[in-house]
Amino acid sequence: MKRRSPTLWTGAVLAGLVVLLALVSLVWLPYDPADTSGGRLAGPGDGHLLGTDKLGRDLFTQLMTGSRIALEAGLGSVLIAALIGVTLGVLAAYAQGWFDDTLSALLDILIAFPTLLLAMLIVAARSATLGSAILAIGLAQSAVVARLTRILVKRVLAQDYITAARTSGTSWPRITAGHVLPNIWPTLVVNLALQFGLAVLAEAGLSYLGLGAPPPNASWGRMLQEAQATFTTAPAGALAPGVLLVLLVIGVNLIADGLRDVLDPTTRRGRAAA
Amino acid sequence: MSALLEVRDLTIRTGTGRALVTGLTFSVARGERLGLIGESGSGKSLTTLAVLGLLPDGMTASGSVVLDGTQIIGASEKTLAGVRGRGAAIVFQEPLTALDPLMRVGRQIAEPLRRRRGVTGAALRRAVAEALERVRLPDPARIARAFPHELSGGQRQRVALAMALACDPALLIADEPTTALDVTVQAEMLDLVDTLVRERDMAVAFVSHDLAVVARVTDRVLVMKDGHAVESGDVHEVVRAPREAYTKALVDSARQLESALDSFGGAQ
Numbered sequence A: 001m002k003r004r005s006p007t008l009w010t011g012a013v014l015a016g017l018v019v020l021l022a023l024v025s026l027v028w029l030p031y032d033p034a035d036t037s038g039g040r041l042a043g044p045g046d047g048h049l050l051g052t053d054k055l056g057r058d059l060f061t062q063l064m065t066g067s068r069i070a071l072e073a074g075l076g077s078v079l080i081a082a083l084i085g086v087t088l089g090v091l092a093a094y095a096q097g098w099f100d101d102t103l104s105a106l107l108d109i110l111i112a113f114p115t116l117l118l119a120m121l122i123v124a125a126r127s128a129t130l131g132s133a134i135l136a137i138g139l140a141q142s143a144v145v146a147r148l149t150r151i152l153v154k155r156v157l158a159q160d161y162i163t164a165a166r167t168s169g170t171s172w173p174r175i176t177a178g179h180v181l182p183n184i185w186p187t188l189v190v191n192l193a194l195q196f197g198l199a200v201l202a203e204a205g206l207s208y209l210g211l212g213a214p215p216p217n218a219s220w221g222r223m224l225q226e227a228q229a230t231f232t233t234a235p236a237g238a239l240a241p242g243v244l245l246v247l248l249v250i251g252v253n254l255i256a257d258g259l260r261d262v263l264d265p266t267t268r269r270g271r272a273a274a
Numbered sequence B: 001m002s003a004l005l006e007v008r009d010l011t012i013r014t015g016t017g018r019a020l021v022t023g024l025t026f027s028v029a030r031g032e033r034l035g036l037i038g039e040s041g042s043g044k045s046l047t048t049l050a051v052l053g054l055l056p057d058g059m060t061a062s063g064s065v066v067l068d069g070t071q072i073i074g075a076s077e078k079t080l081a082g083v084r085g086r087g088a089a090i091v092f093q094e095p096l097t098a099l100d101p102l103m104r105v106g107r108q109i110a111e112p113l114r115r116r117r118g119v120t121g122a123a124l125r126r127a128v129a130e131a132l133e134r135v136r137l138p139d140p141a142r143i144a145r146a147f148p149h150e151l152s153g154g155q156r157q158r159v160a161l162a163m164a165l166a167c168d169p170a171l172l173i174a175d176e177p178t179t180a181l182d183v184t185v186q187a188e189m190l191d192l193v194d195t196l197v198r199e200r201d202m203a204v205a206f207v208s209h210d211l212a213v214v215a216r217v218t219d220r221v222l223v224m225k226d227g228h229a230v231e232s233g234d235v236h237e238v239v240r241a242p243r244e245a246y247t248k249a250l251v252d253s254a255r256q257l258e259s260a261l262d263s264f265g266g267a268q
């Protein structure tokens, strides 16, 4: 049943690197994140693997806590998007008439609504925290997930096996749990993996603009922003978070690609028929 | 005693009001075997779906459809759930889409068995194996564990038949159950349906565009064209002396096919 997918493995290794950094950061950090004793803008080496930032804090330490923030942002947003998006999408697919129309229109508006504007509204209502950023990104993404879910569910509902299940009097909850969710799951998982990568990027963007986790939490986006002014003299401060960001997003996208091959029931079926 | 299925003046419209089936009237008595024939697109499938209140979203049915004493048109979902399966069950044309690709075959048959007979656990597993054996599937234990894509088209169609029979319906609706199958597999499937429904005195509505197929397994036929009933009567009467030009054409094409198959079969 299981197929090895090189894409999946490459992706897992790339993203795994970031996960490893984040996990280690939970139990050990080279320096205290607030420790400014390293001297301003020290170069790599000399007790600081990547050097220090303009306040004298260890860059590698910030990179490690940053990877935790990036993963939290990705997971948190996708969790919100999955919970709200799948629920709304399934409801919209089952609903007919005005409820379906209203919901579809709302989703279209929410999708067209810039995430940045949504984030600024939420930050204005709450405050600039990682939680606010995750909420904004998650809400924006739940609209995308809901729309996809609605289409996927509608497609499954049109299949004969659903009619056959209804013919034998199977209830809607049982049909949903037994037939609908398992059949939309493969496509949905792939999309959620892609959304994870987008959420990581979005959080970095919001932090760059000061709408994410406040200092001293070192989000990669804020590290980029802080290192921007001194990029020519001390490039490591901007390069390091940039490279990790790219690695994680590429890794997650490769995982999504790999999952598509492994989970897609049509390729599985195609293989059996071949 | 009243008929098992009584369809009177059934009209099916799309959401935009276009009539796909118009003023259709027919009935099926308990244990009777009715053939529904007509070329592709004549409204046969929609008619069978309307019998169970399963028309696609947006379509509406008017007139009267009484199945096993229950008025289907306008009935609540709860009423429908009560009569579906018990009153009638359907075997669909396309064996690939009639089964959930991600669910093991055994579980798909178990669901109606559980509902209809209230059995669980080991008794349910036994019932599943029996259901598979009844449709002449070899090695039922293996088949029960298989996914649909691991079975041949003919095997899948037998599983679909087993699922429909598991509901123990008073009326079995077979919507072109053999059309997607190879000719030899087709003949086996026809014989199987024929034997099984005769064994249990089940009524059948057998849908096909192929008069030769319908003639083998039914007593009476209803000929449809463009959503209308064109002619109906004893199947042998209709084949021997079709009254309508359309039916005549169907009979002729069936004859031609038959003789073509015969000469081909002789050469084999």
Ligand SMILES: Nc1ncnc2c1ncn2[C@@H]1O[C@H](COP(=O)(O)OP(=O)(O)O)[C@@H](O)[C@H]1O
Pocket (backbone or CB within 6 Å): B014, B020, B038, B039, B040, B041, B042, B043, B044, B045, B046, B047, B056
């Ligand atoms: N979901 C649908 N929406 C609109 N038209 C449909 C739909 N399903 C079937 N039709 C139309 O209804 C007519 C009858 O279809 P159907 O009952 O499937 O014919 P048959 O089973 O005799 O081949 C056809 O013209 C078909 O195009």
Ligand SMILES: [Mg+2]
Pocket (backbone or CB within 6 Å): B041, B044, B045, B093, B175, B176
């Ligand atoms: Mg049809």
